[in-house]
Amino acid sequence: MSFSIEILLGFSAVIAAITVPLIIYFLQKSKRRLAYEVVSNAQLVGVKSEVQNKIKIYYENKLVENVHLVSIRIINSGNQPISIDDFARPISIQLGSNTNILTSEVLGLNPKDLDVSILKMQNSVEIQPLLLNPNDSLTLNILISDYRGGLEVSARVRGISNIEIYRKPESIKSIFLFSLVVLLLILNFFNAVFKNKIGSFFGLDNQNLALILLGPIIIFMCYTMASLLYQVIKDFLIRKVREVYSEESKE
Incomplete structure (x- = not known):
């Protein structure tokens, strides 16, 4: 009886040993991403409407209304550089x-020597193609009148389908620690099973309870491992085909 349970546990450990490196591989694989973040959106005169009607704002001797100062950050959130040649269309905000854009200026750069050129239009700002290494970012301050809220950031960049809203990525260290805690909880649970503390409560012996609990886990782990292996092989073949095609094009 115990031999069967030990085989199941050993098999689970082998699958886990294969699956964990595959998961880490996918977390670290090449990703081309471009994201934006609205750092702030402040109305120039944020007072009650009855008082606001008595306040007038002039810009270059012209009356302007509903003026907002919007700060937007553009960041290379992937782990691959984006070159100037990757742009088919510049970043457009x-x-x-x-709306009527009154002024636009570069507020911050990371790194400081990032070469940025912007073009202000009536209701949009264009960021000209530039080299963005991973985690490179730029922040723009845009002063707008007649602003009703909302914005759209777009571009045409090789390998990137759309510019997404920036979300701080989870570190591999955090994921590893979380997985370790879950694993320790599972081991503690099975320790209670083998001491017959839980099985006796349900009227089951150790072997039947272990099979009931381990069965779905093993099936899920096998499915995950097979899916990851399929994706690894697929990525490898695609990369090799691209390398062969690139060499033939050069010839």
Whole structure:
């Protein structure tokens, strides 16, 4: 009886030993991403409407209304560089068809020597193609009148389908620690099973209870391992085909 349970536990350990490196591989694999973050959106005169009607704002001797100062950060959130040649269309920040952009300026750069050129239009700002290494970022300050909220950031970049809203990525260290805690909890649970503390409560012996609990876990781990292996092989073959095609093109 105990021999069967030991085989199941050993098999689970082997699958886990194969699956964990595959998961780490996918967390570290090449990713091309471009993201944006609205750092702040402040109305220039944020007072009650009855008082606001008595306050007038002029820009270059022209009356402007509903003025906002919007700060937007653009960041290479992937782990691959984005070169100038990767851009088919520059990064465009659309702020609404009826808005009027008064000023736009670069507020911050990471790194400091990032070469940025921007083009201000009536209701949009374009960031000209530039080299963005992983974690490189730039922050723009845009002063807008007649702003009703909302914006759209777009570009045409090789290997990137769309510019997404920036979310701070989970570190591999955090994921590893979380997995370790879960594993310790599972081991502690099975320790209670083998001491017959849980099985006796349900009227089951150790072997039957272990099979009931381990069966779904082993099936899930096998499925995960097979899916990851399939993706690894697929990525490898695609990369090799691209390398062969690239060499033939050079010839």
